[in-house]
Amino acid sequence: MGWIEPKTDWDPTKDRLNPESYNRIRNNLAVLGELVNEIYAPLTLESMGEEKNYSSWYYAREFNVFERNLDAINQTSYNKVIGTTKTFFDNGPFIDSSELNRIESATLQLYEIGQNHKKTLPRLSIRLGSLKGVK
Numbered sequence: 001m002g003w004i005e006p007k008t009d010w011d012p013t014k015d016r017l018n019p020e021s022y023n024r025i026r027n028n029l030a031v032l033g034e035l036v037n038e039i040y041a042p043l044t045l046e047s048m049g050e051e052k053n054y055s056s057w058y059y060a061r062e063f064n065v066f067e068r069n070l071d072a073i074n075q076t077s078y079n080k081v082i083g084t085t086k087t088f089f090d091n092g093p094f095i096d097s098s099e100l101n102r103i104e105s106a107t108l109q110l111y112e113i114g115q116n117h118k119k120t121l122p123r124l125s126i127r128l129g130s131l132k133g134v135k
Contacts, residue, residue, distance in 0.1 A: 002031065004024045006028060008104050008108060009101070010104075017058070017100065018054075021100070022051075025103060026048045028107045029045065030048070032111060035118070039077070039114060039118055039121070040076060043072060045072065046068055046069055059090070063095050067103075068085075070085075070103060071085055078113050083102040086099055
């Protein structure tokens with residue numbers, strides 16, 4: 001699983017959530033969680049369940065887990081302003097394009113910051129220790 005470029009231009013009249021978009025958001029949050037663990041601090045994300053396919057149903061709790069994981073990633077690492085977290089309820093309004101834009105834009109912003117930070121981590125320019133095993 002690797003980073004997939006987020007869709008940040010959801011159109012309320014044309015775009016609908018599909019399994020590819022759901023899985024992209026889910027996997028990008030997992031990649032961000034790994035990045036935070038590598039660079040900043042230990043972070044355990046809530047389980048986001050299995051990937052979806054066209055015969056799967058979407059549940060409010062799954063989108064709430066996305067929201068909580070995004071907040072946890074942000075609070076543990078960068079603490080950027082990424083908008084107001086929304087809570088979804090069963091039989092309530094479905095996630096809309098503005099919320100999808102917010103989530104995907106936030107993941108992109110946090111990923112770019114993390115990648116830039118990772119590139120600038122200090123590294124020693126010399127090798128420490130003996131040359132045993134070095135050819």
